[in-house]
Amino acid sequence: MEFPEDFNQLELLNTHGHLIPRGASSSWNAEEVDEDDDDEEAEHSEEWYLQKEDLLKERPEELMLWAAEYNRVSTIHRLLSADPSLACCHDEDRYTPLHRAAYSGHVAAASALLAAGSVIKSRTVDGWTPLHSACRWGRVSVAALLLRHGAELNAQTNGGLTALHLAASHTSSPPTDSASTLELLLSQRHLKAGLCSSSGETASEVARRSGPYHFLFEMVEDYSSVLPTC
16 A cells, blocks of 8 residues: 555544554454443453353354453463464454454463464554554553564554554553553664654654653663764
8 A cells, every 4th residue: 555755644543543443344343242342441241251252153263353352361262272273363454363462452362372373473454563553552561572572673564653653652641551662662772763654754753742752762862872883
């Protein structure tokens, strides 16, 4: 997919971020499962989860995607025992179970999927890797897990965004943790912080206009300035 020169994917995220990725069209019908699934913070009973699993039991790919999003680790293991290839299934926008575990912040589900061979460099139709998803939503623990397993730190989306761009653009309050996610990324030895998005912005420039965490970039820049050059 090609983008016009003046396209700014971060502006789109800021105005329509609530649609990504939960608003993306997928291969399962959320309304068929339950119309209250949009309430991310809702506390659900075990009975509620069992009812959802029962509704999807004849559609293992959809059940796997749902289980990853809701951290149903026992269900993930059961499905993988029956069909290991489900670790790499995806919805219509090519979000895999690992993407869903990543943007939901579920370390246990992500660990199970990685152990089963889920592809850490898999891409959605917009070029997002699971690391992009974790960093967009400030899921620092999952981001750290993905980096330990070889996630590509400087991978860019179709719009040229790195995980650092996405972490810099997202400054929501807990349960996500944007500041810690930025600190994690900025501490990585092989980070290419100067990469530009398709709109010509670095992550530092995004942080300067997007929220209160630009000082983290300044600290890294100050530290780098005293290191010997090659």
